[in-house]
Amino acid sequence: MAQIAIIGGGPSGAMCGEQLARAGHQVNLYDEHLAWEKPCGGGLTHKAIQCFPFLLDNSYPKKLVHSVELISSQEHRATLEMQHPIVIYSRKVLNGLLLDRAQAAGCKVQRSRVLSVDIERTKPRFSVEGEWHETDFLVLAAGARNQLVPGSRALQRDELEMTQGYFVPQNADSITIKFLPQFEGYIWSFPRSDHLSVGICGSMSSHTSAELRGHLQTFVEKQNLPTEGAKFYSHVLPSPQERTLSQRNVVGKNWALVGDAAAWVDPLTGEGLFYAIRSGELLGRSLAQGCPEKYPAWIKAAFSTELEFAARIVRRFYRGSFLGTAVTTRMVQFIRRSPVFRQLMSDLFSGTQDYSSLKRRLWGHLGVTISDFIASVLNLDRPARAHAGNTGAVGD
Numbered sequence: 376m377a378q379i380a381i382i383g384g385g386p387s388g389a390m391c392g393e394q395l396a397r398a399g400h401q402v403n404l405y406d407e408h409l410a411w412e413k414p415c416g417g418g419l420t421h422k423a424i425q426c427f428p429f430l431l432d433n434s435y436p437k438k439l440v441h442s443v444e445l446i447s448s449q450e451h452r453a454t455l456e457m458q459h460p461i462v463i464y465s466r467k468v469l470n471g472l473l474l475d476r477a478q479a480a481g482c483k484v485q486r487s488r489v490l491s492v493d494i495e496r497t498k499p500r501f502s503v504e505g506e507w508h509e510t511d512f513l514v515l516a517a518g519a520r521n522q523l524v525p526g527s528r529a530l531q532r533d534e535l536e537m538t539q540g541y542f543v544p545q546n547a548d549s550i551t552i553k554f555l556p557q558f559e560g561y562i563w564s565f566p567r568s569d570h571l572s573v574g575i576c577g578s579m580s581s582h583t584s585a586e587l588r589g590h591l592q593t594f595v596e597k598q599n600l601p602t603e604g605a606k607f608y609s610h611v612l613p614s615p616q617e618r619t620l621s622q623r624n625v626v627g628k629n630w631a632l633v634g635d636a637a638a639w640v641d642p643l644t645g646e647g648l649f650y651a652i653r654s655g656e657l658l659g660r661s662l663a664q665g666c667p668e669k670y671p672a673w674i675k676a677a678f679s680t681e682l683e684f685a686a687r688i689v690r691r692f693y694r695g696s697f698l699g700t701a702v703t704t705r706m707v708q709f710i711r712r713s714p715v716f717r718q719l720m721s722d723l724f725s726g727t728q729d730y731s732s733l734k735r736r737l738w739g740h741l742g743v744t745i746s747d748f749i750a751s752v753l754n755l756d757r758p759a760r761a762h763a764g765n766t767g768a769v770g771d
């Protein structure tokens with residue numbers, strides 16, 4: 376496989392390009408914008424930093440944030456202090472960093488829009504600037520909005536989230552997350568090195584864009600955020616269901632999908648950067664070995680089981696209630712009251728705790744109410760009460 380074309384130079388495409396160029400392939404990457412301020416929070420969790428230390432160890436501007444304020448739909452507030460920071464980039468900077476690395480490895484980068492692709496022949500083709508080009512393998516890394524997904528089905532409305540937001544010229548040291556009543560999504564404010572990315576995400580099939588805009592407006596007014604003259608953005612975000620994560624075709628004989636194009640996004644949190652970079656790396660490695668068919672199994676081992684878990688609980692998390700009050704409100708109340716639960720949530724938020732091993736963690740140290748709460752949200756069998764200690768107990 377000598378020649379590989381990558382469509383899309385976001386985190387997934389750039390990482391894939393770097394891997395393949397390092398392995399000696401001839402790689403051509405096409406992006407209609409190159410490094411640009413793609414609508415995004417820009418937050419990288421600790422698992423991304425652990426896997427790719429260069430994301431922290433570099434001189435590109437970024438902000439390290441150690442604290443998160445959570446606000447419930449009823450205005451209860453709780454703060455999480457994280458041992459490992461969330462690293463927040465402007466997307467123009469992050470995309471630039473990853474594209475620079477791809478180019479340094481030998482990947483050829485071109486600013487062009489690819490209009491269509493054709494995977495029906497032995498050698499796939501793509502059309503750019505009015506001409507068709509043949510290649511040996513096509514990597515589709517064109518994000519959530521693109522329609523270039525031959526050999527697979529496009530995501531429907533019930534697997535997409537709408538997002539809206541502002542880049543606000545203000546500084547802050549802490550992340551803010553605000554939950555809303557009966558709303559599948561949340562509002563965020565992510566401080567970057569010289570501005571805030573403030574936005575809202577919500578299920579496209581459950582909420583209208585006017586509804587999102589209204590909630591966001593109320594939030595920025597309450598938080599006194601100056602949005603006059605701030606740049607407004609909107610974009611889509613995959614929110615895949617479990618069957619899509621486990622069954623969707625992401626690789627064929629001469630093509631593969633990575634990042635948002637493959638729907639590798641956590642449907643609970645909207646985190647996609649880590650999965651984009653990791654999927655780009657794993658596809659690059661499997662292609663470098665001449666075995667693209669290994670890619671889905673590698674993804675499953677690396678992270679898709681986690682995403683499937685999140686897909687199973689997302690509705691219960693945003694719509695469910697516990698002891699008569701919304702799950703998200705109970706979560707904020709329990710964070711305030713129980714240091715053990717607070718630590719657990721800090722680790723989940725910063726990305727040092729995954730969903731699937733939650734079951735094994737801390738049952739003996741959480742009070743009965745919080746153990747019941749976690750078991751109810753995660754739909755787990757609660758361990759026998761006899762084994763649950765009451766160190767962090769809050770009253771039943």
Ligand SMILES: Cc1cc2nc3c(=O)[nH]c(=O)nc-3n(C[C@H](O)[C@H](O)[C@H](O)COP(=O)(O)OP(=O)(O)OC[C@H]3O[C@@H](n4cnc5c(N)ncnc54)[C@H](O)[C@@H]3O)c2cc1C
Nearest residue numbers: 383385386387406407415416417418489518634635647648
């Ligand atoms: C508002 C919002 C906030 C988010 N916040 C976070 C966050 O804080 N943390 C996090 O982890 N994730 C976040 N995400 C998710 C994250 O942005 C994505 O998961 C990530 O960008 C996916 O990377 P990608 O490379 O797959 O796609 P993208 O970053 O979308 O890159 C795709 C690239 O393809 C190019 N392209 C598209 N079509 C064509 C074409 N036809 N020809 C040529 N080029 C093309 C585009 O210009 C783009 O550069 C957020 C998403 C949104 C929408």
